[in-house]
Structure formats: C-alpha cells, structure tokens
Amino acid sequence: MIDHSVAALPRPALDRRITLWGATALVVSNMIGTGIFTSTGFMAGDLGTSNLILLAWAVGAAFAFSGALTYSELAINYPLSGGEYVYLTKAYGPSWGFMSGWVSFFAGFSAPIAAAALAFSDYLAHFFPALDQSSTAFVVGSGDLAVKVGGAQLAACALIASFTLLNCLPIDIVTRVQNALTSVKILVILGFIVFGLLAGTGSWSHFGTAAVRTSTTPLTAQFLVSLLWVMVGYSGWNAATYVAEEIREPEKNLPRALALGTAIVAVLYLGLNITFIYATPLESMKGVLRIGSLSASNLFGARIAGVFSGLLALAIVSTVNAMVTAGPRVYYAMAQNRAFPAFARRVSPASHTPVPSVLAQGACAMLMTFTSFPQLVVFIGFTLTAFTTLAVASVFKFRRGNWKRLPSVSFAWPLVPLAYVLLGTGMTVYGLVWQPKSSIAAILMVAAGAAVYHFNLRKNGAAGTPESR
Numbered sequence: 001m002i003d004h005s006v007a008a009l010p011r012p013a014l015d016r017r018i019t020l021w022g023a024t025a026l027v028v029s030n031m032i033g034t035g036i037f038t039s040t041g042f043m044a045g046d047l048g049t050s051n052l053i054l055l056a057w058a059v060g061a062a063f064a065f066s067g068a069l070t071y072s073e074l075a076i077n078y079p080l081s082g083g084e085y086v087y088l089t090k091a092y093g094p095s096w097g098f099m100s101g102w103v104s105f106f107a108g109f110s111a112p113i114a115a116a117a118l119a120f121s122d123y124l125a126h127f128f129p130a131l132d133q134s135s136t137a138f139v140v141g142s143g144d145l146a147v148k149v150g151g152a153q154l155a156a157c158a159l160i161a162s163f164t165l166l167n168c169l170p171i172d173i174v175t176r177v178q179n180a181l182t183s184v185k186i187l188v189i190l191g192f193i194v195f196g197l198l199a200g201t202g203s204w205s206h207f208g209t210a211a212v213r214t215s216t217t218p219l220t221a222q223f224l225v226s227l228l229w230v231m232v233g234y235s236g237w238n239a240a241t242y243v244a245e246e247i248r249e250p251e252k253n254l255p256r257a258l259a260l261g262t263a264i265v266a267v268l269y270l271g272l273n274i275t276f277i278y279a280t281p282l283e284s285m286k287g288v289l290r291i292g293s294l295s296a297s298n299l300f301g302a303r304i305a306g307v308f309s310g311l312l313a314l315a316i317v318s319t320v321n322a323m324v325t326a327g328p329r330v331y332y333a334m335a336q337n338r339a340f341p342a343f344a345r346r347v348s349p350a351s352h353t354p355v356p357s358v359l360a361q362g363a364c365a366m367l368m369t370f371t372s373f374p375q376l377v378v379f380i381g382f383t384l385t386a387f388t389t390l391a392v393a394s395v396f397k398f399r400r401g402n403w404k405r406l407p408s409v410s411f412a413w414p415l416v417p418l419a420y421v422l423l424g425t426g427m428t429v430y431g432l433v434w435q436p437k438s439s440i441a442a443i444l445m446v447a448a449g450a451a452v453y454h455f456n457l458r459k460n461g462a463a464g465t466p467e468s469r
Helices: 020-031 034-038 040-047 050-077 084-092 094-124 151-166 171-199 204-208 219-234 239-246 250-279 291-300 302-336 355-368 373-398 415-434 436-457
Strands: 136-140 147-150
Touching: 020 171, 020 239, 020 250, 020 302, 034 040, 034 094, 034 250, 034 291, 034 302, 040 050, 040 219, 040 250, 040 291, 050 204, 050 219, 050 239, 050 250, 050 373, 050 415, 084 094, 084 302, 084 373, 094 151, 094 302, 094 355, 094 373, 094 436, 147 151, 151 171, 151 302, 151 355, 171 250, 171 291, 171 302, 204 250, 219 250, 219 373, 219 415, 239 250, 239 302, 250 291, 291 302, 302 355, 373 415, 373 436, 415 436
Parallel strands: none
Antiparallel strands: 136 147
C-alpha cells in the first residue's frame, strides 16, 4: 500500500559526494559486465561470421553513444535522480514514468544484477567446477521456465548479498570501492587485449572462417535480435542519471560522465571482441558462455587462463556493485512522488542512503538468479531498449519549448536521437517477433505495472511530476 502521510520533521536527504570520475566509473562498471563476457559465443552461432559480430558491436556502440548524448541533454534540464522515470513522467505523464520505474526494478536492475552474478559464478567455475551453471543440484520445471538450484545460484546470491550490505553504507565509501574495482577492471581488460594480441597464440585467419549457423531466423532479422544481446552489453550507459542528486555540479559533470564512460567502454568492447575472435575460431566458440575464459586458455594456456578467469570474475564484481548502487535511487525518486511504496523514500539518517530500497532490490535479484540465463538476457534487452527509446524520443517534445540544448545533439539535428529511436524500435519489434517468450513476459510485466498504477496509485492520488529536491 502507498503511504501518503507527510512526516512532520524533514527526512534525511541524499548528499552530493560523487565526483566526475566517480560518476564515470559508475557508467563504466554498469556497462562492462555480463554482456561482453557472455554474448559473443551465442552470437557466433546466430550470425556465423566475424564481420557481422564486430558490426553488431560497432552498431551497438554508436547506438549507446547517441543515447548517452541525448540523455546528457535531458539530464542538464532535469538533474534529478531517477533517469527514465523522471524523463518519461515529464514527457508523457505519471503512468509512463511509473511503468519505467516498475520495469527498472525488475528488468533494469534486479535481472541484470542476477545475470552478472551468475556470470561471476561461471568464471569462478574454472577453479570450482561445482559453480558451473550446468551443475545444478535440482531443477523444478522444464525449458525456459525451469527454476534451477545449484552452486552457481548460491554463489551468485552470496555476491549480491555482500554488495547489498555494502551499499547500506555512506555513498562516499561505496564510490571509493567502486572506483578501485573499476580501475582494476579497466587494467585487466586492457592487459587481456594487449597481451592477447601481441603475445597470445591466436590466428588472424579466424576472421575469415565462418561458422555453421545454429539459428534458423533469417540473417537480417537475426542481426536485429542479436543487437538485443549487444544492448545488454552496452546497457548502463545511462547509469549516472540515476544518481544525479548525488553528483557534484551535475549540470557539468553528468553529461561528461555519460559521454566519457560510454566512449571508454565502446573502445574496450571492440578490442575484446577482436581478441576473442583472434583467440578462438567461431565454430569453437558457438554457444560458449565463458567466452573470456575460453579465449584466455587458447591464447596463454590453461595455467595463465586460470589467472585471467579470476581477474575477469573480479571485473564482473564491479558491475554488480555499480547496479546495486544505481537502482535504489530510481525507487527513491519514485517514492518521493508517491509513485512507489513509501519504504523506498526512507533514507538512513546515519549513511544518507536509501537502505530499504537497497535491501528490496537485493532480495529480488537473488530470486532471479534461479531463472534461465539466456532468456533472462533477452528479457533484459527487450525491456530496456523499449523504455530508453521512449526516453530518447521525449527530446523531440521537450525541444519545442524553453530548453537547454547541447551542441553535440543539435549537430546534424535530428540525426542523433532519431538514429536511436529508429534502431531501438526495430530491435523491439523484431525481438517480439523472433523471441516471443521473453518479449511477451516483458510485455506482461509492463502491463502489470500499468494495472498497479491505474488501480492503486492513481486512485490514491500519486503525485504528477518529479520536482527539484
């Protein structure tokens, strides 16, 4: 039930303690995680050629960067925590804002946290085979709806619980941990790329060797569906907007963090995929989840590959922490406007952190670790692409009035936002046609959010639009 009571005493507020590097690190760590370390093996079977795989990641980079530029313009006009919730509420009304926040809780953060934690378990399986996702203790149900319980799920839950507790501490402590983890992540990835290409035992001939496709979907349609996997890899480019109220000088630092973080990740992603293909023929990587571990083994041998598997697991850890940090700020922003249960607006007076939101998200993410990994990824990609596309499209409406305009978005107007909207719409439509199970599950989740809003929140007088706090 939504609590509409107003406290007599002022509630603790969020503090502006996040620097430019802290915001950039949040973007980088939100982006570099599950997608890049798990998607290329599946794309090898779906697309069949290295050129199409690299093209998909290059298109994804351009897509994410155009989104980041447009969000930068939205952010300087509305420097409030909440991301899409704020922009969609302002553009289309409170029902759309609520549904974006509803989606964020499940598909925007809880599901990606679960997917990243499961990928962490898979990389640790190099040392502890019981943590492999295929080594389940028991399975309830069958197919895509099966619930799996095993070492991978338990290790993933332990990781999520650890960072959930960490994020109950003050944000400056959390960002110091995040900055350190992000620095390690960037160094590990750069080391993997440089040493892999210069000293590894790969072959450039792999780029000219095709694989037998495992997908029966027509190649053009499959390319758009594969972009959903890619966009899961790039998701997080908008992470800094979720903590806007805790960033120092947000009108200056927020756009810089979005653009800088996205550019860093795009370069690293292309370098990683070149290294993966240099290390392993496409036919040998088809359907492989731990593509980083396989590539390291082919490049350096089993012993050194073990070191890289551990380092790649550490790289994924920073992604979990970044998402655990960002998500609760969306629910906090919604609750401030009575569009989310009242517990979400409570801030710890000691840590100035929305502790109840952090704990609720952690519990949901742990439950999601027991679901199917591939379907979880498509579900994430479909829903996130749909709502970020709506948010980017809102700039066309906002620019009709009194609005601060960024030169980078005005350049060749309306090319930047229009490219994102057209590609995002295409991916959403093709995802619905060719991946109906995950897409329909996403639509049902959105419909449930709409029902909650109209039959509960709207009836009880949820606030209309977010205001500066």
